[in-house]
Amino acid sequence: MSGAAVRDDRGRRGLLTHDATGAPLATPVTDKGLSLNGTTSYAATAGTVLDTSAYYTVSAWVRIDAGVSRTMTVLTQTPDSGSPFGKKYIPFGLSYAGGGGDTWSMSVLDSGGAIHKASAQRATPRGVWTHVAGVYDAATKKISLYLNGVLQASVDAGTVWKATGPLQIGRGIWADAYTDYLQGSVDEVSVWRWALPADAIAGEAQLMTSDEYAGVELVADWSADRGSGGTIADNTSGYGRPMTLAGGASLDGESIVLDGVDDAATATGPVVDDTGSFTVTALASLDADKLVGKQVGYTAQVVGQRTADGSAWGLWYELTGMEDVLDPDTAEEKTVPVGFWHFGRLDATGTFSAVESVAAAVTDGMVRLTGVFDAPAGTISLYVGYEQNGDAQAFTAKPGSGDFAVGKGLTGSAWQHYLPGRIAEVRVWAGAMADGAQFEETVGD
Structure with missing residues (x-):
């Protein structure tokens, strides 16, 4: 965590009273989320997480602060060099267009510099928790966006490329400059080196903490x-x-x-x-x-x-x-x-x-x-x-x-x-x- 990013008690799993097996906890645990200020705060991994030229799925629970009207990015991966461009750009972005339709999208920048975007079918209000997932399927060469476990759109991704820098939570990069800082809360960030099927993404959106308890x-x-x-x-x-x-x-x-x-x-x-x-x-x-x-x-x-x-x-x-x-x-x-x-x-x-x-x-x-x-x-x-x-x-x-x-x-x-x-x-x-x-x-x- 950097730039005044903090953990707070607003975690999407809520108050946990049972462990993953369903056994009661001796002391309930309050789940914590990541609070970001929209100007300087973010979180990042120490090294590369994804091969962005191969199959992958990224997802997170996100709550955008009320009153924020600009584009914000919750997940991307920063290239370690400008290649195949003269400067560094995001290979993909899971983003919210605040003030520009208020819709979530999964976008990729192909190796020729064209942007391909799978956009939500509806606006998502601020101030509420939403499960957002983006998928790249290397077999079909398509990207897909899911909201709350439901498919929103699938589009052609063009020719994707490999960005070998760190995973970024709460910001993107464009022409070597970090931008689109997210203001709000992020939790349950998950990344797979595979294109998850629709039923698996729906399961992620249910957020079961055990076979008998859901995270609320x-x-x-x-x-x-x-x-x-x-x-x-x-x-x-x-x-x-x-x-x-x-x-x-x-x-x-x-x-x-x-x-x-x-x-x-x-x-x-x-x-x-x-x-x-x-x-x-x-x-x-x-x-x-x-x-x-x-x-x-x-x-x-x-x-x-x-x-x-x-x-x-x-x-x-x-x-x-x-x-x-x-x-x-x-x-x-x-x-x-x-x-x-x-x-x-x-x-x-x-x-x-x-x-x-x-x-x-x-x-x-x-x-x-x-x-x-x-x-x-x-x-x-x-x-x-x-x-x-x-x-x-x-x-x-x-x-x-x-x-x-x-x-x-x-x-x-x-x-x-x-x-x-x-x-x-x-x-x-x-x-x-x-x-x-x-x-x-x-x-x-």
Whole structure:
């Protein structure tokens, strides 16, 4: 490490509670990442790692700092001489075009000086963890780019050449000058002297730390009992996004209280790369009396990420009917709401692409809701308590933008879907937890 590069506690594997065999650790270990300042800091090997004229794969988990608008390079290898050029240039670059489309790319400079680039099909927001991988296949003479384990593009590489200098993490070189310093975090840098197949890259993006545990990094943690005034601070995840109450939302010392009309809370988003694996959990309670005043078919978002035309994803409640029951306190008949939980997306027509809870949602009591998106598998799962509800369902991810919302959802250009009830906490992890056992240990109650 050089130029003020430091190790910090924001490592993509998060808090490790088990070793590689799945055995519990006596003391949990906080994974560390590499923090780079964007001007002077980088890391480099002492010698050559790759034969860039032969097969290779390079990958890393990367989080670009919010607000940085320029090209940055996470991985390359510096030539030890200018040959075949008059000056030193990168043989390949795994780079982010901040301010120029905000897309990742894998590029090579061929021996004739032409650049060949495999670019992502979509923009990637800053401030989130993304798995990026580049592959050169010497048999097909093509380069490929993968994001979060999913192929983005493959293009011809031209005639590649051998650069025998050190591997560089967090910067590139052009015409003998080091440039494109990365500002943000880098972790899990991996290099293979082979062109990994697609399934192996998808496996890398899952980041399993053992057969039964996945590496998950807590990136947001809002607990209402730590709130003050109109703000709930995140002092535990290390990413520090505050959540702000809106409308008439209030804190009662334990929960955010929501009236189902205009109350909500928001944080600057996106919190995760919504096309990458993530886990979200919330502790929520529905207000039965206020729900009785809603029309059957009413939908309310517990928590979700906004995108251009609605919510990229969310934990939802859908009111499906009313039921008359005997009130045990008054011995009189009363009407109660009947509805179900969902995890997924609600489109502009009011149609869910989501997993639905097996049993009707309990009202007037806190319920643990957890949603998981497994990006390489392309599936979403819903857990109520620590029990998976239904099977994992195929899901097409939609990149998020704008506010991360609690207690409301966006449809078209308007906020609606207000939740009547209370929310005690919301937490979000980069990475898909493996199963209910990992939830129970990691989430706790």
